[in-house]
Every structure is written in C-alpha cells, then in structure tokens.
Amino acid sequence: MLTARRRTLTTAAALSTALLLASCGGSGDGGSDGTTLRLWHYEAPNSAMGVAWTEAIKEFEAQHPGVKVKFEEKSFEQIQKTAPMVLNSSDAPDLMEYNKGNATAGLLSKQGLLTDLTAEVTKRGWDKLLSPGVRTTSQYTNGVMGSGSWYGVTNYAEYTMLYFNKDLFKKYGVQEPTTSAQLTAALQKFKDKGITPLANAGAEYLAHQYLYQLALTRADRAWVDSYELYKGKPDFHDAAWTYAAETFAEWVKKGYLAKSSSGATAEQAGVSFLQGKAPILFSGSWWYGRFRSEATFDWGTSLWPDSKLTLGSGGNLWVVPKSAKNKQLAYDFIDITLSKRIQNLLGDKGGVPVAADPAAITDPKSKRLITDFTALSARDGLAFYPDWPVPGFYDVLVSETQKLITGSEKPEGFLDAVEKAYDKGVPAS
Structure with missing residues (x-):
C-alpha cells in the first residue's frame, strides 16, 4: 500500500521531528510483570492524536493504580521499516500504532505477528463504534483488507x-x-x-x-x-x-x-x-x-x-503484537482511546474522531469537520484512495x-x- 507515502508527504515536517526517546528495549523493563504497558506511536505531541493519547495515558494510569505506561516515541519510518523484525522478537511492545493496508498491517497479520483481536472487539463493542468504511482497514483475510479477523483498531479517521x-x-x-x-x-x-x-x-x-x-x-x-x-x-x-x-x-x-x-x-x-x-x-x-x-x-x-x-478511510491502527506480554492492559488502553472524553478531545484539537459527540465539540471549524464526517460515515461514504x-x-x-x-x-x-x-x-x- 502507498498510504505511508501519502501520509509522509503531508506530515513530513511533523514526523521528521519525532525523536527516538528509547531503544527497542525488552528485557529488564518490567514488561512481563503486569506493572508496565509498553506503548509505541509516532504522532507529534501537538497533533490532535498526540494530545488525545497523552491524555489517554493519564487516564489509563489513574484507572490502573501501580501500572505505568512506558511510552516510546518512534518515527513513522522507523516503525514502518523495523516492525517485522521487532515483532518477531522478544522486544515487541505491548501496543503499537501501525500503518493500515494490505502491504503493512495485512502483511504482518498474514505472517502471524499480530494478535487476532476479534473476540476483544466483540466483547468491548468496538465493532459497534466503527462504521463499515472505517473498519475496512482493521479486518484482514489472508492479508487482504475488508473482511475477516480484526488485527487492528483505529480511533480516528481521515x-x-x-x-x-x-x-x-x-x-x-x-x-x-x-x-x-x-x-x-x-x-x-x-x-x-x-x-x-x-x-x-x-x-x-x-x-x-x-x-x-x-x-x-x-x-x-x-x-x-x-x-x-x-x-x-x-x-x-x-x-x-x-x-x-x-x-x-x-x-x-x-x-x-x-x-x-x-x-x-x-x-x-x-x-x-x-x-x-x-x-x-x-x-x-x-x-x-x-x-x-x-x-x-x-x-x-x-x-x-x-x-x-x-x-477517506479509518486512520492508522492500534495493533497488539502476538508476542506482547501485557495484552489485557493493551486492550484497556485501546478502550480508553475510544471513550467519549478522549474522542471529544481529539475532535476539538482538529482530528476526526470515530466515536465523538458532535455537540461536545466547541471549536466551530472542528464541529463542521466532525459533522461532515458523521454524515459521510453514516452513508458508508469512505471510498479509500486511488x-x-x-x-x-x-x-x-x-x-x-x-x-x-x-x-x-x-x-x-x-x-x-x-x-x-x-x-x-x-x-x-
């Protein structure tokens, strides 16, 4: 897929400033004792997603006393290039943002490197929050998007x-x-x-x-x-x-x-x-x-x-590596990013949330952005990219x-x- 190419063309400035704050890590980081959630993503701190996910980290830690989120900021290109190798090792994080599409998340699912989230999606009702067009890039059959098992979950759209x-x-x-x-x-x-x-x-x-x-x-x-x-x-x-x-x-x-x-x-x-x-x-x-x-x-x-x-389509995905040590914590974090409060925050900062309350968005232009997306989503109007x-x-x-x-x-x-x-x-x- 060339989603990465399109995205890097339009957000190159933001992504190029993303610094590697921690190495891949793995051993000795407390990741296997249930007290640490290792999280990777590449959104700029001042972006709508970056702001919303920072708030989600605070809420997660408040809901999970004694558990800390070890956030490791990576660049888009770094995750894109190293994910197959890292996910096939003991250094995999518990939760990671990854690019959508057949050549990316689809390929990793086909290689057996991602956790099948279908049962968790149904249990927590995430499938009910995502319209058919948005969730197309979350489901894969033999690496091809559009149907089958859930190998990722998005919480924003474009x-x-x-x-x-x-x-x-x-x-x-x-x-x-x-x-x-x-x-x-x-x-x-x-x-x-x-x-x-x-x-x-x-x-x-x-x-x-x-x-x-x-x-x-x-x-x-x-x-x-x-x-x-x-x-x-x-x-x-x-x-x-x-x-x-x-x-x-x-x-x-x-x-x-x-x-x-x-x-x-x-x-x-x-x-x-x-x-x-x-x-x-x-x-x-x-x-x-x-x-x-x-x-x-x-x-x-x-x-x-x-x-x-x-x-348009759903945004990039939260994926849980097959070798993740704290999968339940990862599921809890995804759940928080899909909560009304975090979705409303994402929307007010200029993102396109998938489960926000349009009435709660205070910025007039953001309100129009989300209202139009809600109408588009309701009529299954996302047609992906040529x-x-x-x-x-x-x-x-x-x-x-x-x-x-x-x-x-x-x-x-x-x-x-x-x-x-x-x-x-x-x-x-």
Whole structure:
C-alpha cells in the first residue's frame, strides 16, 4: 500500500521531528510483570492524536493504580521499516500504532505477528463504534483488507473535502457551491476574473485524487469494492472513469487547473492556498490543523457536492503484537482511546474522531469537520484512495495524470494505461 507515502508527504515536517526517546528495549523493563504497558506511536505531541493519547495515558494510569505506561516515541519510518523484525522478537511492545493496508498491517497479520483481536472487539463493542468504511482497514483475510479477523483498531479517521478561501469568494462575488452545478459555475467565475481556481499538485497525490473524486460522483459502493477490494473486475472505460478523465482534461483546458501544476508538489499546492493565490483546494483532513494555525483569512470546508462518496478511510491502527506480554492492559488502553472524553478531545484539537459527540465539540471549524464526517460515515461514504489497490500504482497515477495536465495524453490513453497497470498488479485469486 502507498498510504505511508501519502501520509509522509503531508506530515513530513511533523514526523521528521519525532525523536527516538528509547531503544527497542525488552528485557529488564518490567514488561512481563503486569506493572508496565509498553506503548509505541509516532504522532507529534501537538497533533490532535498526540494530545488525545497523552491524555489517554493519564487516564489509563489513574484507572490502573501501580501500572505505568512506558511510552516510546518512534518515527513513522522507523516503525514502518523495523516492525517485522521487532515483532518477531522478544522486544515487541505491548501496543503499537501501525500503518493500515494490505502491504503493512495485512502483511504482518498474514505472517502471524499480530494478535487476532476479534473476540476483544466483540466483547468491548468496538465493532459497534466503527462504521463499515472505517473498519475496512482493521479486518484482514489472508492479508487482504475488508473482511475477516480484526488485527487492528483505529480511533480516528481521515477524509477529503473542499477547502474554500471565504474572503476570496466574497471579494469576487462568487457563491460558495453546494451543488455540482454551482461548483462548476464558481470555477468559471474565478477564471473569468483571471484567477486559477483550483490549487493542484501534479507531481504528487492531489491531481489523481481530484480525478478519483470526479469518478466517485458517478460511482457507488459496489464500484468502489470492485476497484479497491477485488470484488469483481473494474471497467476503466465505464461511465465513471470516462467522465472523470474527460472532465479533468476539460478543466485543464478551461484553466480551472493550471498546466504549470504538472510539476507542483502537495506542499506547494497547500502553500498556494495559504497564501491566498488559489480560492479552492480539494484535499484531506490532514491539512486541517495546519490551516487552522497558519491561515490569515476566513476559510471553510464542505464535502464534494452531489457525491455520496469521497476519498477517506479509518486512520492508522492500534495493533497488539502476538508476542506482547501485557495484552489485557493493551486492550484497556485501546478502550480508553475510544471513550467519549478522549474522542471529544481529539475532535476539538482538529482530528476526526470515530466515536465523538458532535455537540461536545466547541471549536466551530472542528464541529463542521466532525459533522461532515458523521454524515459521510453514516452513508458508508469512505471510498479509500486511488493508489491503494496494487503495488506501484501511486507512481503510475502520478505519471499518467501529469500527462493529462500537460496535454501529452488524451483521456482514452490515460484510461488504457491505468487499466494495464492495475491488471498487472492485481494478485492472483
């Protein structure tokens, strides 16, 4: 899976500052006598998850007199690269944050390195807290996500949305869109004013996420499951894919997406929005905290209009190593992170909780973020990411979408190339 790639692109600054505060450890750390919970995660201390989990540690220790949490902060890349080796040794922690997907948590489950949490999930009712779309990446059958045993549990989510510079909309007298027709009209009005309306990044994930979202406006759950979960054979020349490729190319031709964006990075796209150069950005909730702290103008968000589906998934997983010494303590900690109090805190700090009370969120923008996610989750609207299905697909999508931006390839050629790469990468059944 390339979730890690997308995540590190958008949170590289936070993750690069994560310091290794303790070595792998293991022997002599008190981990086997029930008085220590060894916990690894890679969230920055000032992130929504970092703040919420720090509070969860305090609550855990208050509920477990005599037990201490030995938190060992790791970098995302460190856990990603060393997890198989560490988990196959006596140095494994009791609880660890790990990346979701077939190539990561799925692979470890297939290798027998993770504890099957199914019984605990049912016993504690975690399955009732997570919507079908959120829990897809928690369950694996022979390493493939979507069904079967629970090998991880998430307590947050992520999804994509339209970010609006409200000041620019007011300045140029453009109506904030609530329908697809209004969105197209807004794009044209900004272009008529000499402004390229959409921030874009052809060198990274943004461009092909625009295209995938366009396809999702013509898709349903069965379409997504066929493409993402191998439940059927996708048709890359169907109405959804054809509409997406043709509309994307048309938007470039009309100037809604700049041809110069073919070589732009996600960071450059985000900065163009922050600097007030682009009135609209379509991207994920991972930008939310940054915009809240850095934007000097009035801004807002909305789900893509007239679409039941959008890109998104459950967040990374809490996994319990097969060799963990204190599994019951690990389960208790997961339970606390899913409690209303911790979920509400996560939401108020700019995260996307999976079990919060929207009425308890005090920050107005956070409230909108969670309200939209609640609506999206209720209609099973998380459609994952376009680069997930097969290894190496991210690079294919970047390259082929760049060709659409520069005009060196027609929509039909784009669809042919994507279909060829997909069919080559789908595992034999």
